[in-house]
Amino acid sequence: xxxxxxxxxxxxxxxxxxxxxxxxxxxxxxxxxxxxxxxxxxxxxxxxxxxxxxxxxxxxxxxxxxxxxxxxxxxxxxxxxxxxxxxxxxxxxxxxxxxxxxxxxxxxxxxxxxxxxxxxxxxxxxxxxxxxxxxxxxxxxxxxxxxxxxxxxxxxxxxxxxxxxxxxxxxxxxxxxxxxxxxxxxxxxxxxxxxxxxxxxxxxxxxxxxxxxxxxxxxxxxxxxxxxxxxxxxxxxxxxxxxxxxxxxxxxxxxxxxxxxxxxxxxxxxx
Numbered sequence: 001x002x003x004x005x006x007x008x009x010x011x012x013x014x015x016x017x018x019x020x021x022x023x024x025x026x027x028x029x030x031x032x033x034x035x036x037x038x039x040x041x042x043x044x045x046x047x048x049x050x051x052x053x054x055x056x057x058x059x060x061x062x063x064x065x066x067x068x069x070x071x072x073x074x075x076x077x078x079x080x081x082x083x084x085x086x087x088x089x090x091x092x093x094x095x096x097x098x099x100x101x102x103x104x105x106x107x108x109x110x111x112x113x114x115x116x117x118x119x120x121x122x123x124x125x126x127x128x129x130x131x132x133x134x135x136x137x138x139x140x141x142x143x144x145x146x147x148x149x150x151x152x153x154x155x156x157x158x159x160x161x162x163x164x165x166x167x168x169x170x171x172x173x174x175x176x177x178x179x180x181x182x183x184x185x186x187x188x189x190x191x192x193x194x195x196x197x198x199x200x201x202x203x204x205x206x207x208x209x210x211x212x213x214x215x216x217x218x219x220x221x222x223x224x225x226x227x228x229x230x231x232x233x234x235x236x237x238x239x240x241x242x243x244x245x246x247x248x249x250x251x252x253x254x255x256x257x258x259x260x261x262x263x264x265x266x267x268x269x270x271x
Contacts, residue, residue, distance in 0.1 A: 002224070002227045004065050004228075005067070005233070006022070006032070006067065007034070007066030008022075008031060008032070008033045008069075008072050009057040009058075009060065010034075010036070010071075010072040011039070011040040011041060012036070012238075013035060013187070013246055014187035014209075015072030015073065016250035017186050017189045017190065017250055019251065021210050022212075022216055023230075024213070025217045026216070030228035030231045032233045033233070033235070033257075034060045034061060034234075034236075037238025038264035039264060042075040042076065043118045044144075051083060058071075058083070058087050062088075062089050067089070067090075068089070068090050068220070069087065069089050069091040070092060072209065073186065074094050074116060075119045077095040077119075078093075078123075079122050080093075081093060081095060081096075081124065094209075095125060096128075096215070097214070097215035098206055098208045099128045100132070100211070101214075105180060107136075108135060108136055109136070109177065109179025110138070110176050111136055111178060111179070112140070112178035113139070114146075114170070114182070114185070115143070115184030116142060116143075116184075125140065125182065125184050126138045129182070137176070139172070141173055142169075143165070143185075145169075147185070150187045151246060157193040157194040157197055159194070162194050163198070167198060173199075181195065181203055181206065183207050186208055189210070192205050234260075235260055235261070237262055237264045240259060240260075244256035
């Protein structure tokens with residue numbers, strides 16, 4: 001039995017959807033979640049800053065004694081995959097797990113990817129999908145308005161502002177006939193119903209958070225790392241009151257988790 005925690009971090013609240021999915025699959029595991037709300041959003045930051053922040057966030061998770069670290073952030077996963085791969089504690093991001101899931105499909109229909117501006121700009125998801133799914137077209141769309149809408153509580157499928165944003169961002173993908181849509185930001189699973197309504201029932205939505213939870217479960221079992229008491233400890237670099245108010249929405253529970261603040265670290269360009 002290995003009762004060390006699993007470390008999960010994100011730029012904000014979206015990573016809590018990965019926590020939620022993992023707790024459903026592995027309820028006994030201890031989890032430490034770090035939300036870097038104080039420096040969010042990550043989507044518009046330059047690549048050098050993002051890579052520095054990846055080093056810093058990994059250090060926060062490792063300082064909590066993590067046996068495994070998951071970057072529940074498409075932006076960091078796509079801009080710092082090499083940093084995750086080289087870290088002394090086993091670490092991975094949403095890109096690998098989601099791409100592996102889509103690669104198992106037999107479909108030849110085009111693949112759509114929606115994510116933050118920095119993730120789409122990096123091209124990492126597009127390159128990985130093209131390598132894993134030869135012969136399939138891959139089309140990506142940045143959706144910068146989704147995170148503010150979601151964190152503002154506008155997640156219902158019939159919310160007029162959300163519906164307008166979904167149509168605006170997804171219309172080009174719908175016109176290209178995508179058969180699978182990868183939700184490349186962990187926030188986006190909370191608006192899956194609105195996305196599905198617009199694209200139609202024949203389009204498969206692949207939630208990066210659910211893919212990551214399954215990947216983590218398999219990794220723990222294959223490496224003899226299962227164990228714990230089911231505890232959840234949250235850290236935030238932002239306002240504690242705001243985190244405690246919004247976290248239950250992403251975790252699917254009524255009460256806020258045990259949470260404490262950590263200092264915001266400077267985000268200089270990578271040397």
